[in-house]
Amino acid sequence: xxxxxxxxxxxxxxxxxxxxxxxxxxxxxxxxxxxxxxxxxxxxxxxxxxxxxxxxxxxxxxxxxxxxxxxxxxxxxxxxxxxxxxxxxxxxxxxxxxxxxxxxxxxxxxxxxxxxxxxxxxxxxxxxxxxxxxxxxxxxxxxxxxxxxxxxxxxxxxxxxxxxxxxxxxxxxxxxxxxxxxxxxxxxxxxxxxxxxxxxxxxxxxxxxxxxxxxxxxxxxxxxxxxxxxxxxxxxxxxxxxxxxxxxxxxxxxxxxxxxxxxxxxxxxxxxxxxxxxxxxxxxxxxxxxxxxxxxxxxxxxxxxxxxxxxxxxxxxxxxxxxxxxxxxxxxxxxxxxxxxxxxxxxxxxxxxxxxxxxxxxxxxxxxxxxxxxxxxxxxxxxxxxxxxxxxxxxxxxxxxxxxxxxxxxxxxxxxxxxxxxxxxxxxxxxxxxxxxxxxxxxxxxxxxxxxxxxxxxxxxxxxxxxxxxxxxxxxxxxxxxxxxxxx
Numbered sequence: 049x050x051x052x053x054x055x056x057x058x059x060x061x062x063x064x065x066x067x068x069x070x071x072x073x074x075x076x077x078x079x080x081x082x083x084x085x086x087x088x089x090x091x092x093x094x095x096x097x098x099x100x101x102x103x104x105x106x107x108x109x110x111x112x113x114x115x116x117x118x119x120x121x122x123x124x125x126x127x128x129x130x131x132x133x134x135x136x137x138x139x140x141x142x143x144x145x146x147x148x149x150x151x152x153x154x155x156x157x158x159x160x161x162x163x164x165x166x167x168x169x170x171x172x173x174x175x176x177x178x179x180x181x182x183x184x185x186x187x188x189x190x191x192x193x194x195x196x197x198x199x200x201x202x203x204x205x206x207x208x209x210x211x212x213x214x215x216x217x218x219x220x221x222x223x224x225x226x227x228x229x230x231x232x233x234x235x236x237x238x239x240x241x242x243x244x245x246x247x248x249x250x251x252x253x254x255x256x257x258x259x260x261x262x263x264x265x266x267x268x269x270x271x272x273x274x275x276x277x278x279x280x281x282x283x284x285x286x287x288x289x290x291x292x293x294x295x296x297x298x299x300x301x302x303x304x305x306x307x308x309x310x311x312x313x314x315x316x317x318x319x320x321x322x323x324x325x326x327x328x329x330x331x332x333x334x335x336x337x338x339x340x341x342x343x344x345x346x347x348x349x350x351x352x353x354x355x356x357x358x359x360x361x362x363x364x365x366x367x368x369x370x371x372x373x374x375x376x377x378x379x380x381x382x383x384x385x386x387x388x389x390x391x392x393x394x395x396x397x398x399x400x401x402x403x404x405x406x407x408x409x410x411x412x413x414x415x416x417x418x419x420x421x422x423x424x425x426x427x428x429x430x431x432x433x434x435x436x437x438x439x440x441x442x443x444x445x446x447x448x449x450x451x452x453x454x455x456x457x458x459x460x461x462x463x464x465x466x467x468x469x470x471x472x473x474x475x476x477x478x479x480x481x482x483x484x485x486x487x488x489x490x491x492x493x494x495x496x497x498x499x500x501x502x503x504x505x506x507x508x509x510x511x512x513x514x515x516x517x518x519x520x521x522x523x524x525x526x527x528x529x530x531x532x533x534x535x536x
Contacts, residue, residue: 082129087484089126092119092139094386095489098480099151104380104411104495105473109147109222109506118142132156133242135485140217147506148492149221149442149466150474155242156486168248168268169241171277174199174211175519176233181207182519183254187277188266193254195523200253200261202240214239220466221446222506227466230439237274288320295320298332304534305341307332309362312354312444325358333365333427344429345533347436349462353443353474356418356496363451364425366433366458373418373451376497378411384478384493391479414494433458434533437511441465443474449509450498461536462529463516465508471497 096119099106107115118141125138136155143151163169172193173185181199199207211232218228232239250266269277278285288295288310295317299306311317317325336344346362360373382401387394405412435458437449446467452458453469475494482489513532521528 081131083132083135083484084129085126088130088135089123091135091482091485091487092123092126094389095139095153095480095482095487098386098489098491099146101385102381102478102491102493103146103148103151103473104378104493105148105471106146108471108504110145115142115145118145132485132487133159133245136487139487143219144217147220147222148473149219149224149227149468150472150477150490150492152219152490154488154490156488158486159242162245163238163241164271166270167241167245169271169274170202170237170250171266171269171274172199172237172252173278174207174233174236175522176208176211176229177516177519179208180519181211181233184519184522185278185282187274187281188269189277190264190266193264194256196257196519198255200255203244203247203251210240211236214243221442221468221472221508222504224464224466224468224506224508226439226464226508227442230466289316292320296325296328296332298335300339300341301534303340303342304345305336305339305343306345306347306530306534308347309351309358311351312356312358312448314355314357316354317358326361329358329361329365330425330427333425333429336429337427341429341431343432343434343536345434345436345530346458347530348441348445348448348465349436349438349529350440351442351445352440353445353467356416356444356447359444359448359451360418360422361425362448363457364422365427365429366452367455368424368428368430370421370423371451371455372421372499373447374416374496375499376495377414377416377419378408378495379405379414379493380411380495381493382412386480389481389483390491391481392476394478397476397478416496418499434536435460436462436529436533437465437509438463438516438529439466441508442467443472446472446508447496447498450500453509454498454500454502459513459536460509460511461513461515461533462511463514464510467508468504468506469498469509470500470502470504471495 122138122142133155139153171188172183173187175182175184183193183197183199184195186193186195201207202210215228215232218231220228248268250268252264252266253261254264255261295310297308314325321328379401382405383398384394405414435452437460446465446469449465450469473492473495475492478491478493480489480491515529515532517528
């Protein structure tokens with residue numbers, strides 16, 4: 049059991065559209081779709097019971113008393129029949145208190161289908177630079193608005209306040225803010241669409257580069273029209289998987305080696321690099337040493353994690369002594385109840401859990417590779433290492449930053465990673481279906497505790513040199529973080 053970068057299509061949906069604050073009145077469903085108060089409370093109790101039984105680190109950042117009190121507050125707010133989205137609005141604040149980025153609640157498939165098919169949506173891509181919200185891409189019919197224009201408000205509400213309101217109830221590791229703020233900004237169109245399902249036009253207060261403020265009515269567009277306009281104006285914004293590019297690349301500029309690692313998923317590395325990670329690292333570090341590179345830049349930006357083997361193998365080339373990656377890896381419970389309510393084959397998972405765990409002091413310890421001493425690789429790189437991170441550096445990538453920080457092996461540049469360096473709960477991430485509201489919840493069951501000596505602050509590894517692209521860098525396609533690292 050280990051966290052996967054792409055567990056299945058639902059998890060892809062979860063990562064894109066995880067819980068957020070619905071501050072506006074939700075009325076996308078008719079009165080005939082109202083769910084009885086009693087049934088909603090049953091769903092809430094069912095969710096709490098499953099998380100409490102299986103989530104091994106639910107009370108890391110807040111006590112059980114605090115979490116229980118929040119669930120009771122949510123229950124008290126369910127004082128009438130509600131639609132599925134209204135219930136979702138009530139539930140989502142619990143995620144911030146749990147503080148585990150792999151723990152999600154997802155809207156119903158019906159709400160998501162409507163949003164992606166017929167609903168009129170906000171047609172701008174946004175970017176936050178400092179405390180200012182900019183238009184990064186204009187996908188609307190109004191071509192007078194340009195990338196770099198400032199967005200002050202939408203329908204009378206301050207734009208930055210809307211983004212912070214969304215981010216405040218997104219899932220995250222610990223008390224991290226970089227990941228939820230980035231997700232709230234990059235997926236603003238979707239989140240705002242769930243908040244305002246019947247809004248066809250958007251009154252936007254915008255100022256151009258000249259500083260003139262204008263109030264402009266912007267016509268909402270369907271998801272398909274927005275995508276079409278974006279491609280026509282800015283090209284197809286495909287990611288490396290859609291383009292079938294290598295997961296790992298190695299380049300050289302003078303005496304600097306640049307290693308870009310887009311995932312730690314064994315499956316994706318093998319698929320897109322046509323070899324296992326261990327072989328790739330062995331060949332890469334041999335090339336780096338053959339060229340006598342004085343500096344190595346390891347780019348972990350937007351690396352959402354994967355498996356532990358590639359992270360351990362990578363560090364073995366940077367550390368010339370044996371090391372232990374994890375302090376503990378365990379399940380709180382290895383028999384999963386309520387099997388019929390999960391998408392997964394729970395019967396098989398229950399059998400498998402018995403085979404790979406051993407009960408120790410009331411928990412079930414896994415036979416994980418990182419619990420044993422791991423030897424250094426033959427190809428050692430002892431030169432200067434710079435690691436680039438951002439809000440998308442998550443899960444196993446947070447673990448990678450942990451082992452590097454623990455052994456003081458690199459200088460960190462960029463943004464605070466989204467992944468916690470002390471622990472996370474992930475592994476087998478089960479999909480629980482709430483029977484009445486049709487919400488889906490991710491229940492992560494494996495606790496990974498890193499073998500580090502520093503305290504868990506609830507934050508990602510803070511960069512030694514915090515740097516983020518400006519709006520002009522984004523518009524011009526400049527990578528200011530990489531440029532800084534090259535010139536360091």
